[in-house]
Structure formats: structure tokens, C-alpha cells
Amino acid sequence: MSTPGNVIRVLAFLFYNTILIAQTVNYTSSQNIIANPERGLQKYSITSNNYATAVGANNLSVSTLEDWKNGSDKVTVVFRYFLLDAFLDSNINNTYLDNIRNDFDNIRLAGLKTIVRFSYSNSQGTEPQQPTKTQILTHISQIAQILDENKDIILSHQAGFIGTWGEWYYTNSAEFGTEGSISTEQWNNRKEIVDAMLSATPTNIPLQVRYANIKKTMYGNTPLTEQTAYKNTANARIGFFNDAFLNDYGDQGTYSVSNQCATPVGTSDYNFIANETKYLPMTGETNGLNGCDSGFRTSGANAIDEMNLTNWTTINRDFYTPFWDGVIASNTYEEIVRRLGYRYTLTSSSVTVNNLDFDLALEIQNVGFARIFKERDVYLMIQNTETNDIITSLIDTDIRTWENTTTINQNFDIGISGTFKLYLWIPDNDVTLQTNPDYSIQLANTGTWNSPTGYNDLLQTITLEPSLSVDDIVLENNKLSIYPNPTSSDLTIKVHESIKEDIQIYNSLGQLIMKIHPLKIQKIDVSHLDGGIYFFKIGNSKIAQCKLIKK
Known part of the structure; x- marks a missing residue:
């Protein structure tokens, strides 16, 4: 800096050429339930009959969604079940399509994301459970634009369209077969539906199928690896939803088992899903208490073990009530809610300053059941304490690989002097949500979250000076x-x-x-x-x- 008649370089530290200044902060973990995006308990919702006849009918309300998010469970995901029973023989009308858009708008306004499924039947019977393959393909093409318009807030797209509840079991269809009797041609017809969904769904949105054999039959049983995951391939895009978690008959078809009471744990199907869901979503619900082992499989303790084994991201809080009553009674409820999906805890950070650059070392633990499966950039926010100007620097890491303990070491050379505070920022990658703190990830630590910005305060202040x-x-x-x-x-x-x-x-x-x-x-x-x-x-x-x- 300059003053009239003099040039003054203040606090010029000659030894900066040889000495480094290091400082370490150790953090305290938090046991709070956090409203983090793309994980946790999900709330259930289904469209009503007048969804096809009146715009605004049965739309999700922003206030209800916000109540879910701000409540004790900190819900950030809503399951939206679009029932298309009015369109077994026709295209989806504009009223219905407009209502879908309204729902997505409200979900975004409330700061949530959604899992979507389209189905034609919500109960078993002898009547058709879905339209013809041709009509289904037309419906998929009709919703393609809406999916693209709202790809920022769609967590996953479940492969419904076929069978009761869209679960691919009971179809009453010569084109698709029914569970236990599906020909090669019928499998090809089913695959044509999923292929159409893959084409109509933006690549950042994973698909989900109901049971292991669907993916293995249509796309092979080669397991995903770190090298093959996160690609625009069917195998890398198709995860799972399990709507009979911990029930008998291998979670009622999720896994192939030898008899009603055989445990699926350790079977080839179970191991297959446990591997695939390292990279893809596992969501769903319980639908009954397993009576084969006096209720052990549906106990809270076993639920924690199997959620960890199969990498659960979200689960329906609204069903099955006796299961949740048992979880609450066994004092395992809060652990489940905390650990669903990812849960990142900052252990320590160390900063080593050298002139105008510095080295940052971070140690982060993931104590959740799963890794995050959607791409997110991680940034170091470097804020000048005098001007409040912020320099945003990308951290060289893939958050999707954060499992157990992750160590990050990186040099930052910002080229200017001053005193700076350091923050970690993990926003949504979509430009429409990036600056919305509702969609930024909060680390599970005490005294670090800055809610207005969505930044995590590293509690580090550094001074950078030029070497002389x-x-x-x-x-x-x-x-x-x-x-x-x-x-x-x-x-x-x-x-x-x-x-x-x-x-x-x-x-x-x-x-x-x-x-x-x-x-x-x-x-x-x-x-x-x-x-x-x-x-x-x-x-x-x-x-x-x-x-x-x-x-």
C-alpha cells in the first residue's frame, strides 16, 4: 500500500521463504437430526381422482411441505405417486400435466426434492393393471419434457407403469406376463418400457426398479465398480426401491429365496443389490411385520444393520405404522433418522500458510448408511474479513466416493494478501438450486453451520502475506x-x-x-x-x- 511521499511494506517476514505456519482445528460432532437434501425419511403422497379434471386439485401445498421439513423429522424428500388410472385408453390430458408441473413448482418452493412413480392401478383385481405397451410408451413421451424441466428437484424416477402399484408383479397382461410366468418376449416388452424411461429421463436422475431380478434379467448381473459407475449406461443408472423391507419371501420378491422364511441376507441377489446401491439409490418402505423369526428382521436393531448393508437413502415414514411403533419403542428411531443416506462429520482441519498460498487438510467421516449418489461439487469459500469479498475455489474430490473416513489435502494459491475466514460449501450442482441454502449439505458438527449462506464454517482464520x-x-x-x-x-x-x-x-x-x-x-x-x-x-x-x- 502507499502513503503520500513514502512506500511502506508492513510486517515483511523474511523467513516466510523457509518457515510454514500451521494451525489445526478439531471439531465436535452433532447428534441433531439435520434437514439435509436427498436423504432421510420420505413422506408419501398420491394423486386423487380430480387431479385429471381440475387444475390445482390435490396439489401438494407449500405450507405442508415446509411443515415436514421444519418438523422434528426434518423431511426433505416427498414420494409423489402419480396415479394414471383415468388414462388406460387415452393420452394424459393437459389438466393432469399442468398439475404435475404445479406439484413440482411447490416442491421447489418448499426446498424439498421428490421421488416419482407413475402407475395405473392401486389395487389388485381382474381388470387391466396398465394400458397397452404402445399407450404406456406414449405416456412416457408425454412426461419427458416435464421431467427435463424439473430435473433439479427429482431425486429418482421409479419404474412404475407396469402392474399393481407399479411394482411389476400383478399385471393381467399378455404383453407383460405376471410374476412367476414371464416369457422372453414379455421380458423384452418390459425392457422396452425401461429403455423408454431411460431415454425420457434426464441423465442426472437415476431410475429404480422393484427387485433384483428385473435389472439382472434385462441388463445382466455384472456388478458395478468405481470405474463403471456414474456413467450414462443402463447399469450405472438403475437402482432399487424395496417396498417390503424386512418382510418374508425375501422382502416379498426383492430377493430370490428358497422359501417364505429364508433370510435373503448373503444371497446372490442381496449381495448384488448391496453392491449396486453403493452408487445408486435404495429407497422404499416396510409393509408388514415379519413373523417368521418372532419379528427379529423387522426389529429396529436389525433394520439398522440391513439399512447399512444395503445402503438405504430414504424410507417411507408413513408406512408401515406397527414397524415404526416398534422402532420407537426400541429407542432406535433417532439413529435410523440420523443415518439414512449420507451423514458427513468433519473431524479436523489443518491449514499451513506459506506466503500467498496455503495447504488445507480435511478429515471427514461419513457415518450414514449410504454414500451420496448424485454429483456435487465441493468448494472452499475464502472470505476476506475486511471486505467480505469471497473467493470460491473448487476442491479436488468426488463426494460420491466419501465413505467411512475421507482425507483431503490441497494447496490453494489465491495470489492476494489479507486475512481470510475459511468455509466449506457443498451446494446443489444444478444452477437453479446452487445458491439456495436449503439444497446445500450441512456437516453434522456443532457451531459450524451458517444457515443463511449454506456454508460450513471451518473455524479457521488465516493471514496471507507476500514473501520479500x-x-x-x-x-x-x-x-x-x-x-x-x-x-x-x-x-x-x-x-x-x-x-x-x-x-x-x-x-x-x-x-x-x-x-x-x-x-x-x-x-x-x-x-x-x-x-x-x-x-x-x-x-x-x-x-x-x-x-x-x-x-
């Missing part, structure tokens, strides 16, 4: 140089010939330990000094001071 050479310290147009720095014995002091005042040396406690009469160049012995940092000062000058490190 031995001739670069200017004090009222007079030069002072000390070298080598650091040193263990001899030190050379070089001063401008105009300096007449004594040079004072202070220790880190501010105690004067030595005075030196100024000579143009002189060498002094500092071997007798204790190791540490010392300050050089000219006379009574309060303008600046130099630092020496004694080894």
Missing part, C-alpha cells in the same frame, strides 16, 4: 536486511547508511535482549540465543518490524 527478499523491507525509505534467515550461529545485518538509531532485538515475549549500533554491514553471533522467533526494530519506529528465526 533480503533487500525488500522498506522503512521510511531506509533499508534493513538480515540473512541468512533462519540461522543457528552467524547473522549478517545490512542497513542503509542513513540509519543512525540502534537496532533492537526482542524475543517472542517482547523482552529486549540486545541492542546493535548500526553499521552498513556487520556480522553478529546469535548462537547463544535460544531457538525461536526474534524481532528486529529500528529505534522507536512503530511502522514495521522484521522477524528472525533462530534454529
Whole structure:
């Protein structure tokens, strides 16, 4: 900075060329239930009969959605079941399509996301459970634009359209077969529906199928890996929903088992889904208490174990009530709610400053049941404490790989001096939601969340200063140089010939330990000094001071 008639470079620390300043913060984890996006308990909702006849009928209300989010369960996901029973023989009308748009608008206004499923029948019977394949394909093409318009708030798109509840079991259809009797041609017809869904659904939205054999039959049983996941392929895009979690008959068809009471854990289907859901969503609900083992499988403790094994992201809170009553009675409810999906806890951060750049080390634990499955960028927000200006720097990490303990080490060279506060920001990747803190991820720590911005405060404040050479310290147009720095014995002091005042040396406690009469160049012995940092000062000058490190 400059002042009239003088150039002053203040607090020029010569030893910055060789010494690094490190500071570490350890964090306290929080046990609070957090309203984080794309995870947790989901609320159930279904369209009514007048959804097809009156715009605004049966739309989700913003106030109800906000109540769910702000309530004790911190719900951020709503399951929206679009019942298309009015269109078994016709295209979806504009009233129905407009109501879908209204629902999506309200979900976005409330700061939630949605899991969607389209189906034609909500009860078993002898009547058709879905239209013809041709009509279904037309319906899928009709909703394609709406899905694209709202891809920012759609968490997943479940493969409904076929069978009662859209679960692909009971179809009463020669085109699609029924569970236990599906021909190769009927499987091909089913696959044509899923292929059409993949084409109509934006690539950032995963699909979900009801049971393991659907994906294995149509797309093979080669398991996903870190190298094949997150691609625009059918295998990388199709996850699972389990609407009979922990029930008998292998969660009622989710897994192939030998008999009603056989446990699915450890079977090939179970292992397949456990692997796929490392990279893809697992959601659903319980639909009854498993009586085969005196209720052990549907106990809260076992629910926690199996949610962890199969990487559960969300589960329906509204069904099945006796299951949830048992979970509450066993004091496992809050652990389930906390751990559904991801739960990131910051363990520590360490900052090492060197001139205008610094190294940041982060240790983060994921104590949730699952990894996040949608791409999100992670940023370091560097805020100037004087101007409040923010520099946004991308952190080189893929949050989808954060499992157990993750360590991040990265250098940041922002090229400017000043004092800065550091924040971690994990926003939604979609530009429409990025600046909305409702869609940013809050770390499960105490005293770090900044709700207005959606930033996580690292509780780190750093000062960056430029490095200067031995001739670069200017004090009222007079030069002072000390070298080598650091040193263990001899030190050379070089001063401008105009300096007449004594040079004072202070220790880190501010105690004067030595005075030196100024000579143009002189060498002094500092071997007798204790190791540490010392300050050089000219006379009574309060303008600046130099630092020496004694080894």
C-alpha cells in the first residue's frame, strides 16, 4: 500500500521463504437430526381422482411441505405417486400435466426434492393393471419434457407403469406376463418400457426398479465398480426401491429365496443389490411385520444393520405404522433418522500458510448408511474479513466416493494478501438450486453451520502475506536486511547508511535482549540465543518490524 511521499511494506517476514505456519482445528460432532437434501425419511403422497379434471386439485401445498421439513423429522424428500388410472385408453390430458408441473413448482418452493412413480392401478383385481405397451410408451413421451424441466428437484424416477402399484408383479397382461410366468418376449416388452424411461429421463436422475431380478434379467448381473459407475449406461443408472423391507419371501420378491422364511441376507441377489446401491439409490418402505423369526428382521436393531448393508437413502415414514411403533419403542428411531443416506462429520482441519498460498487438510467421516449418489461439487469459500469479498475455489474430490473416513489435502494459491475466514460449501450442482441454502449439505458438527449462506464454517482464520527478499523491507525509505534467515550461529545485518538509531532485538515475549549500533554491514553471533522467533526494530519506529528465526 502507499502513503503520500513514502512506500511502506508492513510486517515483511523474511523467513516466510523457509518457515510454514500451521494451525489445526478439531471439531465436535452433532447428534441433531439435520434437514439435509436427498436423504432421510420420505413422506408419501398420491394423486386423487380430480387431479385429471381440475387444475390445482390435490396439489401438494407449500405450507405442508415446509411443515415436514421444519418438523422434528426434518423431511426433505416427498414420494409423489402419480396415479394414471383415468388414462388406460387415452393420452394424459393437459389438466393432469399442468398439475404435475404445479406439484413440482411447490416442491421447489418448499426446498424439498421428490421421488416419482407413475402407475395405473392401486389395487389388485381382474381388470387391466396398465394400458397397452404402445399407450404406456406414449405416456412416457408425454412426461419427458416435464421431467427435463424439473430435473433439479427429482431425486429418482421409479419404474412404475407396469402392474399393481407399479411394482411389476400383478399385471393381467399378455404383453407383460405376471410374476412367476414371464416369457422372453414379455421380458423384452418390459425392457422396452425401461429403455423408454431411460431415454425420457434426464441423465442426472437415476431410475429404480422393484427387485433384483428385473435389472439382472434385462441388463445382466455384472456388478458395478468405481470405474463403471456414474456413467450414462443402463447399469450405472438403475437402482432399487424395496417396498417390503424386512418382510418374508425375501422382502416379498426383492430377493430370490428358497422359501417364505429364508433370510435373503448373503444371497446372490442381496449381495448384488448391496453392491449396486453403493452408487445408486435404495429407497422404499416396510409393509408388514415379519413373523417368521418372532419379528427379529423387522426389529429396529436389525433394520439398522440391513439399512447399512444395503445402503438405504430414504424410507417411507408413513408406512408401515406397527414397524415404526416398534422402532420407537426400541429407542432406535433417532439413529435410523440420523443415518439414512449420507451423514458427513468433519473431524479436523489443518491449514499451513506459506506466503500467498496455503495447504488445507480435511478429515471427514461419513457415518450414514449410504454414500451420496448424485454429483456435487465441493468448494472452499475464502472470505476476506475486511471486505467480505469471497473467493470460491473448487476442491479436488468426488463426494460420491466419501465413505467411512475421507482425507483431503490441497494447496490453494489465491495470489492476494489479507486475512481470510475459511468455509466449506457443498451446494446443489444444478444452477437453479446452487445458491439456495436449503439444497446445500450441512456437516453434522456443532457451531459450524451458517444457515443463511449454506456454508460450513471451518473455524479457521488465516493471514496471507507476500514473501520479500533480503533487500525488500522498506522503512521510511531506509533499508534493513538480515540473512541468512533462519540461522543457528552467524547473522549478517545490512542497513542503509542513513540509519543512525540502534537496532533492537526482542524475543517472542517482547523482552529486549540486545541492542546493535548500526553499521552498513556487520556480522553478529546469535548462537547463544535460544531457538525461536526474534524481532528486529529500528529505534522507536512503530511502522514495521522484521522477524528472525533462530534454529
